[in-house]
Each structure stands twice: as structure tokens, then as C-alpha cells.
Amino acid sequence: MLNKVILMGRLTRDPELRATAADISVATFTLAVDRGVKRPEPGEMVTRQTVDFINIVAWRGTAEFVCRWFSKGQLVAVSGRLQVRNYEDREGNKRTATEVVADEVFFAEKKGAGEIPPPSFDGPPPFRAREASGEGFAAGLPASNNGDWEEVFGDDGELPF
Numbered sequence: 001m002l003n004k005v006i007l008m009g010r011l012t013r014d015p016e017l018r019a020t021a022a023d024i025s026v027a028t029f030t031l032a033v034d035r036g037v038k039r040p041e042p043g044e045m046v047t048r049q050t051v052d053f054i055n056i057v058a059w060r061g062t063a064e065f066v067c068r069w070f071s072k073g074q075l076v077a078v079s080g081r082l083q084v085r086n087y088e089d090r091e092g093n094k095r096t097a098t099e100v101v102a103d104e105v106f107f108a109e110k111k112g113a114g115e116i117p118p119p120s121f122d123g124p125p126p127f128r129a130r131e132a133s134g135e136g137f138a139a140g141l142p143a144s145n146n147g148d149w150e151e152v153f154g155d156d157g158e159l160p161f
Contacts, residue, residue, distance in 0.1 A: 003081045005100050007054060008108050009033035011074050015058075017067040027063035029056050029070075031078065056080070058102040066105050075109040078102045 009031035017027045035050040056078055058066050070076055080102040089095050 004079075005082050006077070006079050007031055007033050007056075007100065008075065008077045009054065011070060011072050011076060012053060014072050015063075015067045015070055017063060025060055025063040027058045027066045029058075029066065030054065031056055031076065055097070055099040056102050057083075057099050058105060062102055062105060066102075069107075070105070074107075077106040077108040079104040079106075 012030040012032050015027045015029035017025060019025055031054045033052050033054055035052050037049055040046060040048070078100060080100045082098070083101050084096060084098050086094065086096050
């Protein structure tokens with residue numbers, strides 16, 4: 001069986017972050033995704049763009065990442081799976097929700113002018129999270145983002161992948 005969804009679209013609103021009763025982060029947001037150009041009906045002169053509004057759910061670290069770095073209007077790419085679930089609303093009516101559960105969420109456009117450029121990966125790989133030393137890879141980032149990166153030099157043959 002295969003259940004894989006890949007979408008690219010713009011956020012219709014800022015992602016909303018909540019936590020479950022078990023303190024697990026969950027973010028919800030909606031992507032406006034172009035379906036394609038609809039041909040004009042006889043007598044019409046203009047083609048029309050059709051847009052689908054897709055509900056997306058992200059969990060745990062992905063949810064926190066999305067809420068920290070994405071906002072309304074940004075172009076993002078989402079990879080995940082389609083999920084259909086049934087539930088009962090507050091009035092007792094049976095409802096069905098169709099949504100994409102995001103496994104990965106990516107930036108899909110260049111950052112705007114005046115924003116911090118993405119870090120460069122010009123040094124020897126791999127990079128791993130660690131307390132910042134203020135040198136190497138992390139040195140080009142603002143102090144608020146320096147907390148987790150350092151360059152790791154060594155034999156690539158020791159890598160698990």
C-alpha cells in the first residue's frame with residue numbers, strides 16, 4: 001500500500017500550535033494549492049485558476065518548526081500522508097475530516113530582503129547539533145541562533161549512512 005502526498009502552496013494563515021493532554025505539540029495550518037488552469041467555458045475570454053485549500057497537521061518537532069519559521073503567505077512544500085478520520089462534533093453530529101499529516105515541511109522560496117540568509121554548508125560535512133562555540137558553521141548566524149551547531153571533522157567512513 002502507498003499513501004504519500006507532496007504539496008506546494010501558500011499558507012492561508014499563521015500556523016496554530018497547541019499541545020495534547022499528553023503534552024505533545026501539534027500544529028495545524030492550511031495551504032492554498034493551485035490545481036491548474038481551468039479552460040474557459042464557451043463564450044468566456046479568460047481562463048480561471050482553481051485553488052484547493054488543504055488542511056495540514058504536523059506533530060512534535062515538525063509542529064514546533066513550522067510555527068517558529070513559517071507565517072501567512074509563505075510558499076512551503078509539504079511531504080506526508082493523507083488521513084481521513086471520523087469524529088463527533090459538540091452537537092453530536094458525525095463528521096469526517098480529511099487532512100494531510102506532514103512528515104516534512106520545507107521552505108519553497110528564497111527569503112525576502114532584510115532577512116537572515118540561510119547558513120552555508122561549504123565546510124567539510126557532517127554537521128551535528130551541539131552547544132555553540134561561536135566558531136565555524138555557527139559563527140555566521142546571529143547569537144540567538146548559535147545554540148546548536150558545530151562543524152564535525154573526521155572520516156566519513158564512520159557515518160551510519
